[in-house]
Amino acid sequence: MIVYEPCFDLTCYQFSVYTMLTPIDQLTLEKAPTFREAAYHAIKQAILDGLLEPGQPLVEERLAEMLQISRTPVREALAILEHEGLIAPVYRRGLFVCKLTREHVIELFTANEAVEPFLARRAAHYASPEQLAAIESAIRDGEACAERNDIAGFLRAGRLFHAGVGRAAGNLTLARFVERNEERVDLFLMGYRKAVDVEMMRTSNREHRAIYRAIVQRDPDAAARLSIYHLQSVRERFAALVGDDDQDTVLSLNEQAKEPIA
Amino acid sequence: MIVYEPCFDLTCYQFSVYTMLTPIDQLTLEKAPTFREAAYHAIKQAILDGLLEPGQPLVEERLAEMLQISRTPVREALAILEHEGLIAPVYRRGLFVCKLTREHVIELFTANEAVEPFLARRAAHYASPEQLAAIESAIRDGEACAERNDIAGFLRAGRLFHAGVGRAAGNLTLARFVERNEERVDLFLMGYRKAVDVEMMRTSNREHRAIYRAIVQRDPDAAARLSIYHLQSVRERFAALVGDDDQDTVLSLNEQAKEPIA
DNA sequence: GAAGCACGGTTCGTATACAATCATACCAGG
């Protein structure tokens, strides 16, 4: 039995959106109170929490009745999740939670390595007190989850940490890119959640905290350096988890470490 | 009670799609022949070709009757375009083509600057002959469009060029990220298409060709360097086009109300 | 003349209905 509480509080939305038609990046906080949005978040969360496992089929009508809505908004939510690469369609046969391969994850790592040090550096420049608080809150959350061996919670906190750094860097385009990549990596990692031990999570949390300290101390170089270190460390843990046969690290992180132009 | 028979034996199916539910990135070539896909591409193209201008409302029923289909697949296509940041919703009032601001474009530039040199470098390493041919074809297309002053075609060729380099770099995640950013930049630039002159396009094409030459000559350093130079050059042209003064383009919805659809 | 209000038309958000297609089970034949 899947728990899926259809309890969406759709009442508390205010719109101040009329004045300018900004792209979606800027509207994420005040989304429209549609069933589509609710379904999108509910299904995504179910996937990332491991309730829906890779390879599992997503039957529209089941999802609809779980969420107590009709198929129409569910389909629209699924279309977006498909576009994000969390679920994959097979024509006339349905949608399935993506089974990412090791190669996909390595590609995602590479993508993040191209971006995250840059974001960490900028976060050290620009982070506001509220953003710092959000980042630290995510770290604490991750630490708590690690201690009670809550893998899904730990991964979620990690996403929040990286999202916090990204938002603090002041480039929503890049931040959201990293967030989506993290989601897909975590989708993969959830398949290995039985093999994750507490020490792995603790190590990751320590690295997060180190990055956070550098950001708090307004030390961009240290933040970028620690971010690179963290990414290398993540790769090593990934190899230990998945097996490192033919683990070709094609890219040199050093190339990426340089600060992109502006 | 959720049934969800997850255990459909994936191994016994001969369809390659079944065996591995890869993310959408890898399936772009064999997309499902749905009306949704058709609508998605048609509407996107209409936006990027300037048929639907920024700020213009997108009435679902009009689009549906234009495409000779019902509203359902149109809505799903629009949901994706919204997620990509090309169109923006106003709750209960409809969707509008995004009016990006100068700041948005600068953010997109920054994002691309973090990624494109990396892709150019990798393309110089890994590009296959077919990929090289695709890149050169895009360049030639862009040159032809420039000479006949076809701005939309020129921008489209530019997107194809950058997409070609991205694909050749062998990281679809990053490549698609850049492609989507380019689309949004071009959406903005189409608003200034009257101010684009042939010389600007020629310059851009020359820079594209320089990057291409470096890739062909398998010179990663030169490719990355020329990519950085190109991005700086694009920024300068952008400043010349848009103006350095801070003309904030906040618009009210009333100003938005142009003629619906095209 | 300006402000407020009612009303109708338009469009969205959602639900439901229908048809095409796929999977599975069953049956017949070898």
Add this chain to the structure above:
DNA sequence: CCTGGTATGATTGTATACGAACCGTGCTTC
């Protein structure tokens, strides 16, 4: 027992229907 065909149920892809919200217009009222 195995193979192949067919029927039936399930699920998708698409179309249509319907209620609710919003905008504009015209009237009323001050």
